[in-house]
Amino acid sequence: MTTTAETGQSSGSKPSDDDAWAKLVPLDTRFSDIEIRCYDMVICSEIKPSSLEKHEWCRITKNLGQSSATIHNKSSDAILVDEAVVPKDGAVDIISGSEIVPGPEEQGYLQYRFTIMPAPESRTQLLQISIDPEHAKCSICLNIWHDVVTAAPCLHNFCNGCFSEWMRRSEEKHKHVLCPQCRTTVQYVGKNHFLKNIQEEILKVDAALRRPVEDIAVLDSSASIQSNLIIGSKRKRRLNMPAPTHEERDSLRLQCPQCGNRNLSGCVLISLYSKEKLSI
Known part of the structure; x- marks a missing residue:
C-alpha cells in the first residue's frame, strides 16, 4: 500500500526546498505519512481504509510564515477539519495539530493530523558555548x-x-x-x-x-x-x-x-593528580 501526493498546477504554486515543510500523519499507523514539499499541493490518497483507490480530495496551500496553511476541499463531498464541516470547494485555515477527515463524518474514513515541520535552520541550530x-x-x-x-x-x-x-x-x-x-x-x-x-x-x-x-x-x-x-x-x-x-x-x-603545611612561604604544592610541581 502506498500513499501519493501530486503537486498542484496552479500558477501560484511555488516549490520549496527538498525538505517537506509539512505532512499529513494518518492516525491509523498502517498507512504512510503524506509529505508536503511544495507550497501548493493537491493531495491524492486513500479516503477509506477499505478502499485501495486514491482520490484527489484536498489542496493544501502554505500561508505566509510557518504557522498555518489553507486546506481547500477538492472532493465531491464535505470534509471535516477539527470537527467542523468544510463543504465541497470550501476552504479553511489549518495549523499544526489540526485533525482532518476526508469525508463528512469520522466513522468509516481515514483521519489525518496536519503537522508543520520545523524550519531547516531551527532543526540544525545548536547552542554553542565558548569557555576558556x-x-x-x-x-x-x-x-x-x-x-x-x-x-x-x-x-x-x-x-x-x-x-x-x-x-x-x-x-x-x-x-x-x-x-x-x-x-x-x-x-x-x-x-x-x-x-x-x-x-x-x-x-x-x-x-x-x-x-x-x-x-x-x-x-x-x-x-x-x-x-x-x-x-x-x-x-x-x-x-x-x-x-x-x-x-x-x-x-x-x-x-x-x-x-x-601551615607555612606556605616557599612551599611547593605537588598535585596528587599531576606529575608537575607548581610553586606557590
Whole structure:
C-alpha cells in the first residue's frame, strides 16, 4: 500500500526546498505519512481504509510564515477539519495539530493530523558555548575538573576527589569547612552535572588536558560526594554556631590543602593528580 501526493498546477504554486515543510500523519499507523514539499499541493490518497483507490480530495496551500496553511476541499463531498464541516470547494485555515477527515463524518474514513515541520535552520541550530579551559580548572589541583562538584553559597567548583579530601582535613581540625578558593563558609556541596558535560566537551577538544588513568583512579578513590551533601552537624545546630574567627580563617588560608603545611612561604604544592610541581 502506498500513499501519493501530486503537486498542484496552479500558477501560484511555488516549490520549496527538498525538505517537506509539512505532512499529513494518518492516525491509523498502517498507512504512510503524506509529505508536503511544495507550497501548493493537491493531495491524492486513500479516503477509506477499505478502499485501495486514491482520490484527489484536498489542496493544501502554505500561508505566509510557518504557522498555518489553507486546506481547500477538492472532493465531491464535505470534509471535516477539527470537527467542523468544510463543504465541497470550501476552504479553511489549518495549523499544526489540526485533525482532518476526508469525508463528512469520522466513522468509516481515514483521519489525518496536519503537522508543520520545523524550519531547516531551527532543526540544525545548536547552542554553542565558548569557555576558556582556564576557567574550568579546580583551584586545588589546578587541572581540568574531574567529576566536578559545586560548593554553595559561593558556587565555586572543584574536583570531587580534591574537595572531598579538603573537606575531610577541614572537618578534622575546624568547626567549619571554608571554600578553598574564597574562604566562604560552605553550607553544602553537590555534583554539578551541567559543568560535567562542559568538562567532557573540553577534554574531547583538547586531549592533552586529560590526566593519566592512574591519577583519575586516585581522584575517584578520594571522592565521597555522591549527591547534594549538607556539611557539618544538624542544620539547626550549625545555624546557632558562631561565625569562624579571623584566626580560624587565617589558619585555613595558610594551610596547604595537600600537605598540611601551615607555612606556605616557599612551599611547593605537588598535585596528587599531576606529575608537575607548581610553586606557590
